[in-house]
Amino acid sequence: MFETMALMPQNFSLPDAIWRLLISTGLLLLAIVILRTLTARFIRRHVTSSELRGRLLMNFRNGFLLLGLLGLALIWGDQIRSLALSIVAIAVAFVVATKELILCVSGAILKSGAGSFNLGDRIQVKDFRGDVIDQTLLATTVLEVGPGKTSHQRTGRMIVIPNALFLSEPVINESFTDHWDFHVFTVPFKREDDWHTAQKALLAAANRHCKPYLESVRTYMTKVGVSRGLEVPSVDPRVTIQVPVASEIHLTVRLPAKPRQRSYIEQAILSEVFADTDYSTEKP
Incomplete structure (x- = not known):
């Protein structure tokens, strides 16, 4: 302990402003202690009702505590304001750095x-x-x-x-449901191609691939619609026509499938439809 004290600077001193603040704080605390002691002694001697005496002691104790806090805030106001600004600056820098x-x-x-x-x-x-x-x-x-x-x-x-x-x-x-989902893919054609036949072939292939599990999908979608309060969508495969530009016809195929089998069933349908048939009107 003495070695630690020996390491302290011999010319250590506080600024005069800090000394004034410390003296003011000490006088404030001393005055509040004296006033509280005198007030409590007066209440105990002159108030006969125990209930009223306890209530007065509590109210004056809290009042002197509030008065002390207010006095300390007035005495140390400038230092508290500087400290608050420093804390705010540090907080802003921290937020900017970790944004x-x-x-x-x-x-x-x-x-x-x-x-x-x-x-x-x-x-x-x-x-x-x-x-x-x-x-x-x-x-x-x-x-x-x-x-x-x-x-x-x-x-x-x-x-x-x-x-x-x-x-x-x-x-x-894209994984709206856990077991069954809808898969959509588009097949583009030129306006002069035989897209009518391709539309029928795509629909027939989609129905053929979905037929083994179509009833299971219908039952599952009905349960999902009831539980979530949604209108039950049609689960039957369909092929719709879109015209993105004047010279093209796009056939959009929508069919139910398991989330992990969408690519497989799409490739199976396209391979079946285009394996042996050319729907283009341009012949070599």
Whole structure:
């Protein structure tokens, strides 16, 4: 202990302003203690009712405590203000330095609270699309699916998406249900091609591939619609016509399928329809 005191500077002293503040604080505390003691002695001697005496002692005690806090705030006001400004400056610097981390944590809270997706779901955020394999407070990891937005094959690349992105960008969840889902793909034709025959062939192939499980899908979608209060969609395969430009006809095929079998059933239908038939009117 004496060695520690010996290490202190011999010319250590406090500024005069601090000494004045300390003296003022000591006088304030001394005055409050004296007043409280005199007031308590007066109440105990002159108040005969025990209930009133206890209530007065408590009220005066709290009043003197409040008076002391107010006096300390007046005495040390400038120092407290400087300290508060320093704390605010440090807090602002901390927030600026950790802005991205705070946004990532906020994004994690948002996606968890909203139930945007779960582990294993296929999602798309901006141009990033893939199957969710990991979630943390700072980032979400997906296995990329592509190329493009219509393909369902994994590219072998892993994408780490910062959770801050979920605060500003919408999330598309392609795994709406756990067991059955709808799959949509488009087949383009020229206006002069025999797209009428191709439309019938696509519909027949879709019906043939979906027939073994179509009733199971219908039952499941009915349960989902009732539980979520939604109108039950038609589960039968359909082929609709779209005209994106004047010279083209696009046939859009929609059919029910399991989430992990969408690519397989799409390739099976296309292979069956275009294996032995050429729908183009241009012959070599």
